[in-house]
Amino acid sequence: MQTLHRLVSTTRRVALELRHENRLHLAPSGILSFSTDSRDEGWDGASSWSTGLTSDHFNGSPSQASPSAVLEELQETEDMVRELEAEDRRSKAFVDSWEKRLEETSLVLNQVQEPGVRGSYLKDSEKAEMYLLHKQNPEVYTVEKLARDYRIMRQRVHAILWLKEIEEEEEKKLGHPLDDSVELLLDTFPEFFNSHDREFHVASLPYKPDFKVMPEGWDGITKDVDEVHYEISKREDEMLYREFVEKMNFNKKKMAGEVKCHRYSRRRPSDGWTFTVEKLGSQGKRGGGGGWKFASMPDGSSRPLNEMEKMYVRRETPRRRRRILP
Known part of the structure; x- marks a missing residue:
């Protein structure tokens, strides 16, 4: 762009100089000259008038470009520069709009690849x-x-x-x-x-090449990558759904005032505390290994867990799984 501006300024300066020189050539001054001699003022003497014309004016001077032709050429150059500037502005606007176009294309591709979007x-x-x-x-x-x-x-x-x-x-x-x-x-x-913008859970998996060596003569079938991805997504969606329902039910009971969340509600009752006891299984394991839990009353009796206590047990149970990105 700086080169184009320099070219335009140079073109205009040359055009002004040519117009000025054209006016100087048309002026009559300096063509005629007259000299007098006091010693010879007779009519029969040699004439002292001079027109300022030389033999080049009659024989023809070397061919030179006329000022009008130079002005036309400069005008064409200036028009071409204007067209280049306009084309440069259009190209800049087109390039600046590419970011928005890429965002729209990315959204469409995500809708095609991931049905959840x-x-x-x-x-x-x-x-x-x-x-x-x-x-x-x-x-x-x-x-x-x-x-x-x-x-x-x-x-x-x-x-x-x-x-x-x-x-x-x-x-x-x-x-x-x-x-x-x-x-x-x-x-x-x-x-x-x-x-x-994500109505169906799509699992985020690290896609890596999975090479397996099959025995000779093996004619089994393998699952497609998309099919495996869909099955994993469904399993993760079920896990997220169960966790959401549990947390929502807990929040409902918390809003209803059934969950004690301040220190005055956690004071010892007058008849004593109720403890949750877990009995070990046959193999001496807890949780899924065979153990079961029950409530021990202050009077020494026992009873099964109610829904509130079961909810607390589920919330306290650790979930041994990798982090699922929603």
């Missing part, structure tokens, strides 16, 4: 309809059926049903409907907000 935006009216269907007939409109019908994850169905249940309880307490201005804004302009 197609989030489904649900309006508040659809969420209310989902809650009403489940409330009227929970045996038919189960969580799995609603997840299939609305093409969303089961965890999201649980969250929507719980949210609508809380809203219904709040409306009963207040005696009037809740403010739904935010929901109306989301439903009116859904493109301004990022909706859920």
Whole structure:
């Protein structure tokens, strides 16, 4: 670009110089000259007039480019420079737009490769309809059926049903409907907000070459890589779903006040503590090795664990697995 600007400035300067020289050539000054001699002023004397013309004016001078031709050539050069500048601006705009194009292409490729990257935006009216269907007939409109019908994850169905249940309880307490201005804004302009973008869990696996030496004459079949990936994704999705349901049920009991989370509720009862005892199995192992747990009462009796105590036991059980990225 600096070279082009220098070329344009040089072209304009040369054009101005040529116009100035053209005006000087057309001026009559300096062509005629006159000299006088006081010693010989007679009419028969030699003439002292001089026109300033030489033999080159009559025989012809060497061919030179006319100023008009030079100006035309310079004008063509300037026009070409303008076209190059315009083309440079168009090319710069095209290159700057590549980042946005690559993002759009990457999104489309992810949608083709990973079926989970197609989030489904649900309006508040659809969420209310989902809650009403489940409330009227929970045996038919189960969580799995609603997840299939609305093409969303089961965890999201649980969250929507719980949210609508809380809203219904709040409306009963207040005696009037809740403010739904935010929901109306989301439903009116859904493109301004990022909706859920991973409705199906896709396992993240380190893809490595898997070479196996098969015996001679082996005619078995091997599973496709995509099939194995799908099976692993389904197993991980089931594990994540079970953990989500357990944590959500714990949070429900915590909001209901059934979970004691302050120091005054953890004081010793008047009749004594109730302990959870785990009996070892036949091989002297705990947990899955054959042991079982029960509650020991203050009076020395025992009873099976209730649902709350079973929930605590499940929460305390370590999960020996690798970290699953959602």
